[in-house]
Amino acid sequence: MFQVKLLSATHAAEISGIDLSQPIDDALAAAIRQAWLNNLVLLFRDQTLTDAQLVTVAKVFGEPAHSPPNASGSNWLGDFPELTCISNIKADGKPIGSLGNGEAIWHTDMSYTDEPPTASLLYALEVPPAGGGTHIMNMYSAYDTLPDTLKEQVEGKIALHDATYTSSGDVRKIYTEFDGNTDPEVAPGARHPLVIRHPETGRKALFLGRRSGASGILGEPDTCLYDALWAHCEEGGFSWRQEWRVGDLLVWDNRCCMHYRESFDDSDRRLMHRAQIKGVRPVAA
Numbered sequence: 001m002f003q004v005k006l007l008s009a010t011h012a013a014e015i016s017g018i019d020l021s022q023p024i025d026d027a028l029a030a031a032i033r034q035a036w037l038n039n040l041v042l043l044f045r046d047q048t049l050t051d052a053q054l055v056t057v058a059k060v061f062g063e064p065a066h067s068p069p070n071a072s073g074s075n076w077l078g079d080f081p082e083l084t085c086i087s088n089i090k091a092d093g094k095p096i097g098s099l100g101n102g103e104a105i106w107h108t109d110m111s112y113t114d115e116p117p118t119a120s121l122l123y124a125l126e127v128p129p130a131g132g133g134t135h136i137m138n139m140y141s142a143y144d145t146l147p148d149t150l151k152e153q154v155e156g157k158i159a160l161h162d163a164t165y166t167s168s169g170d171v172r173k174i175y176t177e178f179d180g181n182t183d184p185e186v187a188p189g190a191r192h193p194l195v196i197r198h199p200e201t202g203r204k205a206l207f208l209g210r211r212s213g214a215s216g217i218l219g220e221p222d223t224c225l226y227d228a229l230w231a232h233c234e235e236g237g238f239s240w241r242q243e244w245r246v247g248d249l250l251v252w253d254n255r256c257c258m259h260y261r262e263s264f265d266d267s268d269r270r271l272m273h274r275a276q277i278k279g280v281r282p283v284a285a
Contacts, residue, residue, distance in 0.1 A: 001031055006039070008240040011138040011257075013039040020047050020057050020249065029060045036061065036119075037201055040257055041136050043242065044249040047123070051080045054123055054249075054275055058082065061119045061251065062277035070098070077273065086122070086272040088264075101270065104167040104261040106137065106234070109254050109276060111209030112163035112189040117276035121251045126271035127244040131264030137239040139205040139256045143195060145236060146206070146229075153225055154194045154206075156284070162213035163189035167260075169212070178213070187214035193284035194229075198255055204285040205256040208233065233258070254279065 002017040015035060024032070036042050049057065058064045064082035069075065076085040076097065087097030110116045122134070146154070164175040164187060171179045175188050194217060196207045208229060209215065216226050242250055252259065254276075264270060 001028065004035055004039075007041075007043065010141050010238060010240070011039055012041040012043065012136065012240040012242075014043045014045065016045070018044065020044055021049055021053050024057070024060060032060055036251060036253065040138060040140075041240065041250065041252045044251075045245065046247045047249050048247060049123060049249070051077055051083055051273060054121070054273060055080060055082050057249070058121050058275035058277060061121070065117060065276045065278045067274075067276070082275055084274045084276075086274050087126075087270060088266055089126075089269050089271055097271070099166070099168050099261070101132075101264050101266040101268075102168050103263040105169070105210060105212065106208075106258045106260045107167040107210035107212075108207070108258050111192065111207070112161040114190050115279045115281050116190075117254045118279040119251060119277040120254050121249060121275040121277075123250075123273045124244050124246055124248040124271075125273065126269045127246055128264040128268035128270050130268075131262050132244060132268075132270050133262045134242040134244070134250065135239045135260050135262075136242065136252055137233060137258045139207065139233075139238075139258060140198075140203050141238045142233045142236060143204050143206040145238075146232060150225075150228060150232070154229070157194040157220075157225075158191050158218045159194050159207070159209065159226075160184040160187055160191055160215055160218055161189045161209040162187045162215040164213040167210060167212075182214050184214045184216040184218055189215070191218065192282045195285045196255070196282040197285040199280065199283065201256075203256070206233070207282055208258065210258075255282070
């Protein structure tokens, strides 16, 4: 049906022998989805997809969510409200997409909402010659390898996922009044369990979301526990790096992965189209 090549010891697999522009029957869709659940991240190389075909592929993983509107309040990609343009390219002095060329910190997509996306799909149309790689972290492994003392401390804890800032550090216009706030009790954003249970695999995952603004663990007297969890994740060797090529489609499970993007030279062009799959509220493990 297709071939699966593991890309790291803990997660990520390349799927070959499949042309995603062609019809996907139920049996093939189920096999792709199972490979995704098994490996957390799937890479499909050398794909040629229209926006309509990208939306069709997204439906393999669930119901596509409508993208947040651009600065002018309209869809990023016209007839396809399910898609977002991620780019540093400008036309007539205005950005055609979001997130620019800077580094995007470790984050779970839209964890600051009550129902973060189930999955994210990112399709490469133009890539810079250097930089702009995407790192994806396995949050199952992050939880499984926690020292017992930390596992005991995170049990039953709730974390704030501050909505004030984007993953590239920009203040969201509707939250400018919270710029500089460091109190998680009053910051805007969702409150989620620190340890969640994956609704399909049943596995436990650490759910940190992103470290920005007032994000932190509610009810803690200081940031020591939060600091220890982030240090464990960033130093634990749980991440894999995607080196982009034109025609790559990357799909990751947003419920058990974090990711970040490297910066790149703004004189180079990077153009991606993204789809996201509707999610449900994370449930405590």
